[in-house]
Amino acid sequence: MxxxxxxxxxxxxxxxxxxxxxxxxxxxxxxxxxxxxxxxxxxxxxxxxxxxxxxxxxxxxxxxxxxxxxxxxxxxxxxxxxxxxxxxxxxxxxxxxxTTQNGSVEAVDVMEGQDEELNSRFQQALRLLPEKCRTVFHLSRFEELKYQEIAQKMGISIKTVEAHMGKALKTLRLELAEFLPLILMLIIEH
Structure with missing residues (x-):
């Protein structure tokens, strides 16, 4: 050269x-x-x-x-x-x-099974949510729909979608608080 x-x-x-x-x-x-x-x-x-x-x-x-x-x-x-x-x-x-074909909801998919207990607790926390709240969370976080799209799909107002998401996030935050350092560590590794 x-x-x-x-x-x-x-x-x-x-x-x-x-x-x-x-x-x-x-x-x-x-x-x-x-x-x-x-x-x-x-x-x-x-x-x-x-x-x-x-x-x-x-x-x-x-x-x-x-x-x-x-x-x-x-x-x-x-x-x-x-x-x-x-x-x-x-x-x-x-x-x-x-994941959706298997019918399971795995938000901690990033970790690819590195912590079964965390995944189990996440699934358990999701089950604590009321059905509509869980559906809104699933549509937002797993299907990546916008609040407007969720509201149209479910026939509810955007404010209701926001309320359900707020409730879902609060519940998950409380239920998974002890796992926060692990979640952060695993996300940073990937």
């Missing part, structure tokens, strides 16, 4: 590489952000492209300009990131579908 001056990149020192990084980072970040619509992810993609460029500087052959190579790399890495996100989303949707 050669830089714009025709020197092999393996001979490029850190100072020159840093200058290239500073010259191109902002425009590459903007480009990736247009594709991903997420500034943090775009920054991550661009940094990774530069990291790979530095690590493989002695092995890469660039047939175009360095600028064109960087843009092409950011483009393909951004598309790969989008594909990966879609695969993760499909997996999540499949898991949710399987």
């Amino acid at each position: 050669e830089n714009q001056d025709g020197l092999p990149v393996e001979r490029v020192d850190e100072h020159t590489f840093e200058a290239v990084f500073k010259d191109h980072f902002k425009s590459l970040h903007t480009y990736a952000n247009v594709i991903l619509k997420d500034s943090d992810e775009a920054e991550e993609i661009v940094q990774t492209v530069f990291l790979k460029l530095w690590e493989k500087r002695g092995m890469i052959k660039i047939n175009t300009s360095l600028k064109a190579y960087l843009y092409k790399s950011v483009y393909y890495d951004s598309l790969n990131h989008i594909k990966h996100q879609k695969v993760k989303m499909k997996h999540r949707e499949q898991k949710q579908y399987e």
Whole structure:
């Protein structure tokens, strides 16, 4: 690989590489952000492209300009990131579908069975809720419906939906208070 001056990149020192990084980072970040619509992810993609460029500087052959190579790399890495996100989303949707097909409500699905007692207590706390309250909670948290959609589906007012959610959250908070540190720890791990 050669830089714009025709020197092999393996001979490029850190100072020159840093200058290239500073010259191109902002425009590459903007480009990736247009594709991903997420500034943090775009920054991550661009940094990774530069990291790979530095690590493989002695092995890469660039047939175009360095600028064109960087843009092409950011483009393909951004598309790969989008594909990966879609695969993760499909997996999540499949898991949710399987959960609803089994008829069980598992809000602590994130933990994937790491704590059976917590899951059991969560199910028990849900059973303490009145039926309409439990239904509103399920529609909101598991089917991810908005309050307006829940109100329409159940034939109740938005205020009633809000009241049911408030009651459900209060009950769950009281019933699961002792598990809060565990829940936070497991969520942070994932």
